[in-house]
Amino acid sequence: MTLTPARITRREDGTPFAPDYDDVYHSSDGGPAQAREVFLAGNQLPARWAGRAVFTVFETGFGLGLNFLVTLNTWRNDTSHCERLHYIAIEKHPLTRTDLATCHAAWPELAEEAAAQQAQWPLPLPGHHRLHFFGGAVTLTLVFGDIADVWPQLDMPFDACYLDGFAPARNPDMWQPALLRQCGRLAAPGATLATYTTAAAVRHALTAAGFNVQRLPGYGRKRHRLTAVFNPPAWQSAHAIPVTPKTDARQALIIGAGLAGAAVAERLASRGWQITVIDALPAAAGGASGIRAGLLHPHLSPDDALLSRLIRHGFLYALATWKRLSDAGHPLSGRCDGMAHVAQNQLNEAGMASTAARLGLPGEYAQFMDRSALSASCGLSLTAGGYWYPQAGWMAPATLIEALLKQSGANRLFNCRVDRLEQHAGQWQAINADGAVIAQAAVAILANSHDAARLSPFAYPLQRVRGQLTYLPGSALPGLRHAVAGPAYAVKTADDMLVIGSTYSEEDESSQVSAADHAANLAMMGKLFPDHQNIVTAPLSGFTGFRAATADHLPLIGALPDLDAIRSLGLELAGQAVDNMPRRPGIYGALGYGSRGLLWAAMGGELLASLIHGEPLPVEAPLAAAMDPARGALRRMRQGELP
Ligand SMILES: Cc1cc2nc3c(=O)[nH]c(=O)nc-3n(C[C@H](O)[C@H](O)[C@H](O)COP(=O)(O)OP(=O)(O)OC[C@H]3O[C@@H](n4cnc5c(N)ncnc54)[C@H](O)[C@@H]3O)c2cc1C
Ligand SMILES: C[S@@+](CC[C@H](N)C(=O)[O-])C[C@H]1O[C@@H](n2cnc3c(N)ncnc32)[C@H](O)[C@@H]1O
Structure with a gap:
C-alpha cells in the first residue's frame, strides 16, 4: 500500500520534469496559460458552471495541482460561478509538501490558492482525501492510488473532465482504451472533456465511450488539442449511478x-x-458523547482491510475538521500530538512490528516502536512496545x-423527546408524546x-454496550505526556484530570457508576504501566454510557x-x-x-x-x-x- 512520492527535477528552462516518465508536468510555454486554454477553455469554463448549484470537475493526474489552482482562481474571480464546485483528481505519486511549495512559487498570481492547498496537503496515504476551500464552497477530493485501481471504483458523475497524464507514449497506463471507457461511465448528461493530446488511440477510445471529439489548435508548440462533448448514441445509456432524490427545501x-x-x-x-437539532435531554452531549475525553487514532491491519481504510479516512477527516473549527476560533479541548498503542502481549507486539513493516506507512501516520522507545515517547514506562501515532490523541467531545x-x-430544541415521526405533504414531523x-x-x-x-x-x-470511565487526579500518573491505549486507555486532560477507560459490558444495564468497574479500570491500567500496578488514589468520579455497536x-x-x-x-x-x-x-x-x-x-x-x-x-x-x-x-x- 506504500505510495511512491513523485521524483521531480527541472528542465533547463525551469519546467518541472518527471525523470521516471521522461516528461514535463506542464507545457514549457507556460503552465497557467496552458491550464486556462487547454483544460478550462476546452471545457467551456467558466461559462458552463454559471448558475449551477453543484458543478463537478474530474482530473486524471493531479501532479502539482496547477490545473486545480487555475480552476480555483477562475472560480474565485468569476461573479457568476456555480454555488459549489467539486474537483476530483487521481494521483499515483503525490508530491511532498516541500516540492509542491517550490513548484508553486513559480506562479505568484496563484499564491493565495497555492497556500491554501499546501496548508491542507495530505499525507501520502492511499484512498480519498477531502479538502475544503473558500469556506467549503470548493471541495477537492484527492484520490491517491494507481488510476487502474481507483478509477473503476469511483461513482462520481462529472460535468467537466481534464485528461492530463504524461504523454501517452511515455505514460501508457493513464491512457488505456479500456480505462478511458470510464469517461463514458461517469459523464453526466452534457459533460465535456479536454486534453492536450490528440493521439489516435485516445480519440478512438473517447468516441467509443460516447463522446463527440473535436481537434482544435493546440497550445504553444503543440499543433492540436482535443475537446469532446458527451453525446452517447441512444442505445448507450447515460451513466447509471444512482442519484439521491434531491429536495430544494434546505x-x-x-x-x-x-x-x-x-x-x-x-x-x-x-x-x-x-x-x-432536537434532544430529549436538557443539554447537548448528554448521551454516550458525555465522556470527558475520548481517543482518536488509526487502525492498522496487515492487509489494509476495509475497516482500516475507512478508519484512515475517518481519522484524517476528523483531524482536518477539528483544525478547521479551531482555526475558526472555537475553543476545543483536546490534543493530537502523539499517542501510543501498546501491544497486549509478546505475540501481539511481534504482529504489530510485522504489520508496520509490511504496510510501509509514512512515519507521520504510524510507526512501530519497541518498548523503550514507546515508553520514552510517552514519558512513562510501558509494559510493551507497539504503535506510535504522531498525529493521534484525544478530544473532549462536549x-x-x-x-x-x-x-x-442550528436551532436547538432540548428537553424534547421525539415520540414518533410522521410524514405529511413531504414534511417530516417530529411529534412528542x-x-x-x-x-x-x-x-x-x-x-x-x-x-x-x-x-x-x-x-x-x-447492541447496547455499557462502558464506565474512571476519573483520577492527574498526579496519579506523574510524567504521562501523551495518551496511551491498549488493554485500557489513559488520557491526561487539559484540566489535569486523568481519564481511565473503559469497561465494555453487554449485560449490564445500570447507568450508575460502580466501584467494581472502577477497580476493573485501575487493574487494566496496571497492565499498561508496570510501575503503577497499585494506584491507591481514590477515584474522583466517573461516567457510564451506552455505546451503540454494530456486529x-x-x-x-x-x-x-x-x-x-x-x-x-x-x-x-x-x-x-x-x-x-x-x-x-x-x-x-x-x-x-x-x-x-x-x-x-x-x-x-x-x-x-x-x-x-x-x-x-x-x-x-x-x-x-x-x-x-x-x-x-x-x-x-x-x-x-x-x-
Ligand atoms: C465509556 C465510553 C468510552 C468511550 N470512549 C471512546 C473513545 O475513546 N473514542 C471514541 O471515539 N468514542 C468513544 N466512545 C464512544 C462514543 O462516546 C460514542 O460513539 C458517541 O458518543 C456516540 O455519539 P452519538 O451521537 O451517536 O450518540 P449519543 O451521544 O448517545 O447521542 C444520542 C442523543 O440522542 C438523544 N435521543 C435519543 N432518543 C431521542 C428521542 N427519541 N428524542 C430526542 N432525543 C433523543 C439522546 O438524548 C442523546 O443525546 C466511548 C463510549 C463510552 C460509553
Ligand atoms: C502531466 S502530470 C499532471 C499535471 C497536473 N494535472 C497539474 O495540473 O499539475 C501527470 C500526472 O499523472 C500522474 N500519474 C502517472 N501515472 C499514473 C497512474 N498510473 N495513476 C495515477 N496517476 C498517474 C503523475 O504522477 C503526474 O503527476
Whole structure:
C-alpha cells in the first residue's frame, strides 16, 4: 500500500520534469496559460458552471495541482460561478509538501490558492482525501492510488473532465482504451472533456465511450488539442449511478445532539441548510458523547482491510475538521500530538512490528516502536512496545459538539423527546408524546443512537454496550505526556484530570457508576504501566454510557431503508447491490458509532451531507456501501428472515 512520492527535477528552462516518465508536468510555454486554454477553455469554463448549484470537475493526474489552482482562481474571480464546485483528481505519486511549495512559487498570481492547498496537503496515504476551500464552497477530493485501481471504483458523475497524464507514449497506463471507457461511465448528461493530446488511440477510445471529439489548435508548440462533448448514441445509456432524490427545501431536523447529530448539522449548514437539532435531554452531549475525553487514532491491519481504510479516512477527516473549527476560533479541548498503542502481549507486539513493516506507512501516520522507545515517547514506562501515532490523541467531545452546533447555527430544541415521526405533504414531523409537533422539515436525520429503530426501523440491531470511565487526579500518573491505549486507555486532560477507560459490558444495564468497574479500570491500567500496578488514589468520579455497536464494527450512515417495500419486492431484490434497496424518502441515519464516535462523526457528517445535497461522496463507493444502513435489511431478506 506504500505510495511512491513523485521524483521531480527541472528542465533547463525551469519546467518541472518527471525523470521516471521522461516528461514535463506542464507545457514549457507556460503552465497557467496552458491550464486556462487547454483544460478550462476546452471545457467551456467558466461559462458552463454559471448558475449551477453543484458543478463537478474530474482530473486524471493531479501532479502539482496547477490545473486545480487555475480552476480555483477562475472560480474565485468569476461573479457568476456555480454555488459549489467539486474537483476530483487521481494521483499515483503525490508530491511532498516541500516540492509542491517550490513548484508553486513559480506562479505568484496563484499564491493565495497555492497556500491554501499546501496548508491542507495530505499525507501520502492511499484512498480519498477531502479538502475544503473558500469556506467549503470548493471541495477537492484527492484520490491517491494507481488510476487502474481507483478509477473503476469511483461513482462520481462529472460535468467537466481534464485528461492530463504524461504523454501517452511515455505514460501508457493513464491512457488505456479500456480505462478511458470510464469517461463514458461517469459523464453526466452534457459533460465535456479536454486534453492536450490528440493521439489516435485516445480519440478512438473517447468516441467509443460516447463522446463527440473535436481537434482544435493546440497550445504553444503543440499543433492540436482535443475537446469532446458527451453525446452517447441512444442505445448507450447515460451513466447509471444512482442519484439521491434531491429536495430544494434546505431544511432538516436532526434528532440527537451527540457527536453524530452535531457533525451532520455542521456539514449540512455549510451547504446553506437551516437545521433544527432536537434532544430529549436538557443539554447537548448528554448521551454516550458525555465522556470527558475520548481517543482518536488509526487502525492498522496487515492487509489494509476495509475497516482500516475507512478508519484512515475517518481519522484524517476528523483531524482536518477539528483544525478547521479551531482555526475558526472555537475553543476545543483536546490534543493530537502523539499517542501510543501498546501491544497486549509478546505475540501481539511481534504482529504489530510485522504489520508496520509490511504496510510501509509514512512515519507521520504510524510507526512501530519497541518498548523503550514507546515508553520514552510517552514519558512513562510501558509494559510493551507497539504503535506510535504522531498525529493521534484525544478530544473532549462536549467541546467539539458545542463548536459544531455553534458553527452550524442550528436551532436547538432540548428537553424534547421525539415520540414518533410522521410524514405529511413531504414534511417530516417530529411529534412528542402529547401528540404535539416539535418541529418539521423535508429531511429528517436520526442521530439518536439506540432509539432510532423505534422511529424508523432498519433491520440492523444496535447492541447496547455499557462502558464506565474512571476519573483520577492527574498526579496519579506523574510524567504521562501523551495518551496511551491498549488493554485500557489513559488520557491526561487539559484540566489535569486523568481519564481511565473503559469497561465494555453487554449485560449490564445500570447507568450508575460502580466501584467494581472502577477497580476493573485501575487493574487494566496496571497492565499498561508496570510501575503503577497499585494506584491507591481514590477515584474522583466517573461516567457510564451506552455505546451503540454494530456486529461488523461499521457505522450506519445513509438513507434509511423502506422495509415495507423491501418485503413486498422480496426475492426480486436478493441479487441487487445494497444501494438499490428501496428507501423512505427524506429520512437518513447517522448511527452505530460504537466505540469510535470521535472517529466516525466528521466523516459521517460529510458523507450524509454530500448524499443529501446530491454531491460526490467523500469515500470510495465500496466503502460507502459498507456503511449503508440498508445492509442489514438486504442480508436478512436474502436469508429469508425479513417477513
Ligand atoms: C465509556 C465510553 C468510552 C468511550 N470512549 C471512546 C473513545 O475513546 N473514542 C471514541 O471515539 N468514542 C468513544 N466512545 C464512544 C462514543 O462516546 C460514542 O460513539 C458517541 O458518543 C456516540 O455519539 P452519538 O451521537 O451517536 O450518540 P449519543 O451521544 O448517545 O447521542 C444520542 C442523543 O440522542 C438523544 N435521543 C435519543 N432518543 C431521542 C428521542 N427519541 N428524542 C430526542 N432525543 C433523543 C439522546 O438524548 C442523546 O443525546 C466511548 C463510549 C463510552 C460509553
Ligand atoms: C502531466 S502530470 C499532471 C499535471 C497536473 N494535472 C497539474 O495540473 O499539475 C501527470 C500526472 O499523472 C500522474 N500519474 C502517472 N501515472 C499514473 C497512474 N498510473 N495513476 C495515477 N496517476 C498517474 C503523475 O504522477 C503526474 O503527476
